[in-house]
Amino acid sequence: MEDPNLKVLIIGAGIGGLALAVLLEKAGIAYEVYERASKVRPLGSAVQLNANILPFFQQLGICDDIRKFGKPVEYTRVVGQNLQSLGQIDATEVEQRMGYPSIIVARPELYDLLLSQVPVSKIHMSKKITSVEQDLSSTMQPGTAVKITCSDGTVAHGDLIVGADGAYSVVRQHIYDDLLKKNKLPASDAKELSFSHVCLVGTTKELDPERYPILKQPDARHSILMGPPKMRYSVWCFTVPQNRICWFVTLQMQKASSKSKEEKLVNNSEWGPEAAEAMCQQVKDYKTPYGGELGDLIENTDKTLISKVMLEEKQFKTWYDGRAVLLGDACHKMLPSGGQGAINAMHDAIILANMIYDIRENTTPEIADAFKKYRDARFAQAEYHINTSKQLGKILMGVSFWDRIIRKIALNYVPKFLIRMAMDKQGVYQPQAGFLPLFPYKGFIAPLSQEPCKRYVEKQQRQAEQTNQAQRKATEAAIVEPKVAAATVGL
Ligand SMILES: Cc1cc2nc3c(=O)[nH]c(=O)nc-3n(C[C@H](O)[C@H](O)[C@H](O)COP(=O)(O)OP(=O)(O)OC[C@H]3O[C@@H](n4cnc5c(N)ncnc54)[C@H](O)[C@@H]3O)c2cc1C
Incomplete structure (x- = not known):
C-alpha cells in the first residue's frame, strides 16, 4: 500500500x-x-x-x-526600423523583489x-x-x-x-x-490548432565582440526590432555568454492557418531544414535591433540548427x-x-x-x-x-x-x-518538488505557500521517530552501563 x-x-x-x-x-x-x-x-534560441x-x-x-551560462535581463528594449526607441520594459527591480534575476x-x-x-x-x-x-x-x-x-x-x-x-x-x-x-x-x-505567426529561431556561433560590441555588455540586451507595418515582422535578439547571440524572427500571417493546410501547400510534414532554408532567404535582409542585417546572424549560425516553428496558441x-x-x-x-x-x-x-x-x-x-x-x-x-x-x-x-x-x-x-x-x-508562483526539501525564498515578496507531498511528510516523520528511538535506546544504554559498571565495582 x-x-x-x-x-x-x-x-x-x-x-x-x-x-x-x-x-x-x-x-x-x-x-x-x-x-x-x-x-x-541543440535547437532553438533563448529561454x-x-x-x-x-x-x-x-x-x-x-x-x-x-x-554561468546565462545573462541577466535589465530591460526589454523595443526599437523601430531606424533603431529609434519605441519604449522599454524595465526589469531592474525583479531581483530585489523576488530574490532572483530574470x-x-x-x-x-x-x-x-x-x-x-x-x-x-x-x-x-x-x-x-x-x-x-x-x-x-x-x-x-x-x-x-x-x-x-x-x-x-x-x-x-x-x-x-x-x-x-x-x-x-x-x-x-x-x-x-x-x-x-x-x-x-x-x-x-x-x-x-491554428496559428497566425511563423518563426525562425537560432543561436549563433561565437562572434567577434569587436564586430558586435554589444556582446561586451554584462546584461542580455534583450532587444526587439519592429519591422515596417506592411512587412509584418519583428526581430528578437539576446546576448548570451561565449559571445553568442540568440535570435528569432516572427512573421505575422495575413490569415490564421493550420498545420494541415500548410502541409497541403508545402508538402512538408515536419517543417524541416527545407522550410527553414526558404524562410532564411526571405528574412535575410531584415534589420536586427543591434544594427546590421539578420543575414549576418544567419550566416554565423549552423544551418542545421536553424528551425522554423509555428506559433500556435x-x-x-x-x-x-x-x-x-x-x-x-x-x-x-x-x-x-x-x-x-x-x-x-x-x-x-x-x-x-x-x-x-x-x-x-x-x-x-x-x-x-x-x-x-x-x-x-x-x-x-x-x-x-x-x-x-x-x-x-x-x-x-x-x-x-x-x-x-x-x-x-x-x-x-x-x-x-x-x-x-x-x-x-x-x-510569486514558484512551485517546487514536494518530495525534496523546499528551498526557502530569498526575495522581498513571499511566494505562494506550498505544501510538501503527504508521503514525504510521513517519511520524514518516520525517519524522525526512528532517530528518536535510536537516541532513546542510546541514552538508556548509557544509563544502564554505569549501573552495570557500579555493580561490577561493588562485586
Ligand atoms: C525546434 C524548437 C525550437 C524552439 N525554440 C524555442 C526558443 O528558442 N525559445 C522558447 O522559449 N521556446 C522555444 N521552443 C518552444 C519550447 O521549447 C516549448 O514551448 C516548451 O519547451 C514546451 O516543451 P514540451 O516539452 O512540452 O514540448 P516540445 O519542446 O515540443 O517537445 C516535445 C518532444 O516530443 C517529441 N515527440 C513528438 N511526437 C513524438 C512521438 N510521436 N513519439 C515520440 N516523441 C515525440 C518531439 O520530438 C520533442 O522532442 C521551441 C520549440 C521547438 C520545437
Whole structure:
C-alpha cells in the first residue's frame, strides 16, 4: 500500500518530458522516456528563466550552472526600423523583489543541463510512438495497464503514460479519439490548432565582440526590432555568454492557418531544414535591433540548427483520461512573447511529479484522481500565461494599427507600479518538488505557500521517530552501563 511501484512511460524528451524525468529520478519512481528524434539536436534560441522556476533549479542544485551560462535581463528594449526607441520594459527591480534575476539562457544549454540529470539508459531515441492503448480493468497486472507501440515495432508497457510530445501530441490524439467515440470530448478540443505567426529561431556561433560590441555588455540586451507595418515582422535578439547571440524572427500571417493546410501547400510534414532554408532567404535582409542585417546572424549560425516553428496558441480543456495524461505544449500552447512556454512545461512536470509521488495504490481511480488534482492546480496558471503571452504578443510582435497604439501606451505610459504588480503576480508562483526539501525564498515578496507531498511528510516523520528511538535506546544504554559498571565495582 505504501509504495505502489508505478512505472511511468514519458513520451517526448523535450524540456517538459526531461523535467519530469529528472523529477521521477529524484523521487525514485520507475520511468522510461521515448523520443522520436534520432539524436538530440541543440535547437532553438533563448529561454527566459525567472523567480518562478529558479527556486526549483536551486532544489535540483543546478542554479549556479544556469547563472554561468546565462545573462541577466535589465530591460526589454523595443526599437523601430531606424533603431529609434519605441519604449522599454524595465526589469531592474525583479531581483530585489523576488530574490532572483530574470536570466536569459540559450535553449540548447538549458536542454543539455536537464539531459545531463537523466541516466542515458532511461532515454530511448528514435522511438516514434504510433499507438497508445490502455487496459483500465481492475484485473490487469501491475505494469501492464498502458501499452505503447513505436514506428519500428518496439512495444513497451507501464502503469501510466505522460504525453510530453509537443503541440501535435500523439498521446493527446489517442485520448481524444477515445473520448470522441464516447461523446465526451469538448467541442473546442476537437478543433485543430491554428496559428497566425511563423518563426525562425537560432543561436549563433561565437562572434567577434569587436564586430558586435554589444556582446561586451554584462546584461542580455534583450532587444526587439519592429519591422515596417506592411512587412509584418519583428526581430528578437539576446546576448548570451561565449559571445553568442540568440535570435528569432516572427512573421505575422495575413490569415490564421493550420498545420494541415500548410502541409497541403508545402508538402512538408515536419517543417524541416527545407522550410527553414526558404524562410532564411526571405528574412535575410531584415534589420536586427543591434544594427546590421539578420543575414549576418544567419550566416554565423549552423544551418542545421536553424528551425522554423509555428506559433500556435491553444488551451486544451481535456488533460487526462484513464491512465494517460498530458503536459507542456501537448495541453497548452502559448506564444513565445511571454517567454513562458518552457517554464509552464516545467511547472506541469513539477506538479505532476508531486501528484504521482502521492499515489498510494496502483488503481485507475487513484491515478485519475491524481491527474485531476494536477489539472486543477495547473489549468488556471497555464491559461493566465496564454493570455499574458497574447497581450505581450500584441505589444512586442503586433503589426496592426491598434497593436501599435497599444505598444506605444504599454511601453511608455503604464505606471511603474502596474508593471511591478504584473511581474510580482508571475514571480510569486514558484512551485517546487514536494518530495525534496523546499528551498526557502530569498526575495522581498513571499511566494505562494506550498505544501510538501503527504508521503514525504510521513517519511520524514518516520525517519524522525526512528532517530528518536535510536537516541532513546542510546541514552538508556548509557544509563544502564554505569549501573552495570557500579555493580561490577561493588562485586
Ligand atoms: C525546434 C524548437 C525550437 C524552439 N525554440 C524555442 C526558443 O528558442 N525559445 C522558447 O522559449 N521556446 C522555444 N521552443 C518552444 C519550447 O521549447 C516549448 O514551448 C516548451 O519547451 C514546451 O516543451 P514540451 O516539452 O512540452 O514540448 P516540445 O519542446 O515540443 O517537445 C516535445 C518532444 O516530443 C517529441 N515527440 C513528438 N511526437 C513524438 C512521438 N510521436 N513519439 C515520440 N516523441 C515525440 C518531439 O520530438 C520533442 O522532442 C521551441 C520549440 C521547438 C520545437
